[in-house]
Amino acid sequence: MGTAKRIVDTAKTAWRGLGERHVPYWSWDRLRRLQNERLHAILGHAYNTVPFYRKAMDERGLRPRDIRTAEDLTRLPLIDGRMLQRSPGLFASSAYGEGSAQPLLSTGTAGTGRRRILWSNEALLAELAAGERDRAVLYGILGKRWGLRRLSLHPEASTTRATLRYQWGRVHVPRFVAETRYVPPDSSYEVVVEEIERFRPDVVYSYGSILEHFCRFVVDRGIEFHAPRAWVYGADGLSDEGRALVRERFGCAVLSTYQSVECGRIGFQCEEEKGFHLNVDRCVVRIVDAEGRDVAPGESGEVVVSNLVNHATVLVNYRQSDRAAFAPGRCACGRTLPLLERLEGRMSDVLHLADGREVLDHVLIHACKKVLANTLQFQIVEEQPGTFRWRVVPASGTDGESLVAALHAHAAAVLSSGDVLTIELTERIEIPKDGKLSRVVRPAAATSLDP
Numbered sequence: 199m200g201t202a203k204r205i206v207d208t209a210k211t212a213w214r215g216l217g218e219r220h221v222p223y224w225s226w227d228r229l230r231r232l233q234n235e236r237l238h239a240i241l242g243h244a245y246n247t248v249p250f251y252r253k254a255m256d257e258r259g260l261r262p263r264d265i266r267t268a269e270d271l272t273r274l275p276l277i278d279g280r281m282l283q284r285s286p287g288l289f290a291s292s293a294y295g296e297g298s299a300q301p302l303l304s305t306g307t308a309g310t311g312r313r314r315i316l317w318s319n320e321a322l323l324a325e326l327a328a329g330e331r332d333r334a335v336l337y338g339i340l341g342k343r344w345g346l347r348r349l350s351l352h353p354e355a356s357t358t359r360a361t362l363r364y365q366w367g368r369v370h371v372p373r374f375v376a377e378t379r380y381v382p383p384d385s386s387y388e389v390v391v392e393e394i395e396r397f398r399p400d401v402v403y404s405y406g407s408i409l410e411h412f413c414r415f416v417v418d419r420g421i422e423f424h425a426p427r428a429w430v431y432g433a434d435g436l437s438d439e440g441r442a443l444v445r446e447r448f449g450c451a452v453l454s455t456y457q458s459v460e461c462g463r464i465g466f467q468c469e470e471e472k473g474f475h476l477n478v479d480r481c482v483v484r485i486v487d488a489e490g491r492d493v494a495p496g497e498s499g500e501v502v503v504s505n506l507v508n509h510a511t512v513l514v515n516y517r518q519s520d521r522a523a524f525a526p527g528r529c530a531c532g533r534t535l536p537l538l539e540r541l542e543g544r545m546s547d548v549l550h551l552a553d554g555r556e557v558l559d560h561v562l563i564h565a566c567k568k569v570l571a572n573t574l575q576f577q578i579v580e581e582q583p584g585t586f587r588w589r590v591v592p593a594s595g596t597d598g599e600s601l602v603a604a605l606h607a608h609a610a611a612v613l614s615s616g617d618v619l620t621i622e623l624t625e626r627i628e629i630p631k632d633g634k635l636s637r638v639v640r641p642a643a644a645t646s647l648d649p
């Protein structure tokens with residue numbers, strides 16, 4: 199990358215970033231206009247250069263101009279991770295190749311392996327600029343926008359790091375803007391505490407499961423440290439109890455962002471922490487039921503996204519495998535970007551009981567809430583429908599036998615008599631290479647993680 203090109207890209211991205219700060223406050227009409235413009239552009243492009251959409255539109259007798267607004271997306275088929283994993287070429291645009299796009303790998307989730315998604319160079323830089331929307335929330339909380347000290351617990355192999363490696367190769371972030379230190383998430387938490395003490399970050403970035411476990415761990419061991427002013431987490435979730443604990447014990451703001459390799463930054467939390475403001479001009483979000491029909495606001499379903507900015511791998515109506523609901527009404531913060539009321543976790547975080555019922559893991563966790571307060575970390579392994587192994591790391595000083603008995607007693611309120619539950623006490627649950635600790639795992643899915 200030539201120096202001159204890097205200076206130009208840096209200036210362009212910084213300039214775009216300034217404009218991005220205002221977008222969350224635009225009128226709904228203006229947001230819709232931009233959404234429609236981008237939708238028309240990507241569908242025209244998809245029809246001309248992406249095999250899957252050419253065929254899908256031809257088969258339905260559609261032309262790109264027939265899809266006028268986001269509501270018309272129901273006329274196009276839903277796609278999912280399995281299709282993308284099996285045939286990535288069907289979704290790749292012939293207009294992009296090596297040099298004009300970067301491959302990013304998603305993590306494997308239950309039922310699907312890793313997926314390779316090409317991001318165009320310009321879309322990756324635009325993502326960096328659009329990040330000003332959520333960084334503005336952080337600047338407000340920290341009371342500063344320059345000289346940010348950031349500590350990241352994202353693993354080297356994560357998509358977040360891969361994206362940043364590309365972006366920072368193109369754009370120069372001077373130290374007076376921000377300085378970032380990386381600590382591998384598999385370091386012992388004593389090391390993480392030492393690094394935080396030494397570097398004194400304003401903000402720490404990690405996955406939600408790491409934050410939750412780290413917080414429970416330092417509270418349990420009575421470790422004192424200078425907590426950062428804010429902690430930003432993404433990807434996997436933090437429990438409500440974990441969030442309250444972080445706020446109470448660390449005294450720091452807790453913010454979350456919602457993103458995927460397929461769609462980039464889908465949404466972000468504001469100061470109200472009520473849900474996720476959706477970047478609808480960059481990504482159309484639908485919520486559908488099991489039959490693929492759109493549900494009403496407030497109703498839960500599966501998140502379906504259409505990436506309007508990345509023209510290299512085109513993903514329209516992509517089942518994101520996350521469970522969520524739209525919030526009705528407007529947010530008190532003044533942003534007009536609509537809200538996703540809650541993100542309820544992965545579609546795969548569902549337990550299959552022996553009597554055929556499907557129960558969200560939250561239901562079981564909620565029933566055992568009081569008992570789980572004496573634990574540091576846990577994971578439910580669904581060996582097969584109706585057979586569960588619950589791996590639990592007890593807090594120090596907890597009597598293991600009574601913990602196991604209490605978990606069995608509370609779990610019985612949710613499980614049926616045909617279900618077999620084994621509780622396994624352990625010292626630590628290893629964090630996988632991609633850094634995301636799933637609450638529910640299935641042995642079959644675990645083996646399909648490798649590409």
Ligand SMILES: [Zn+2]
Nearest residue numbers: 468470529531
């Ligand atoms: Zn808000």
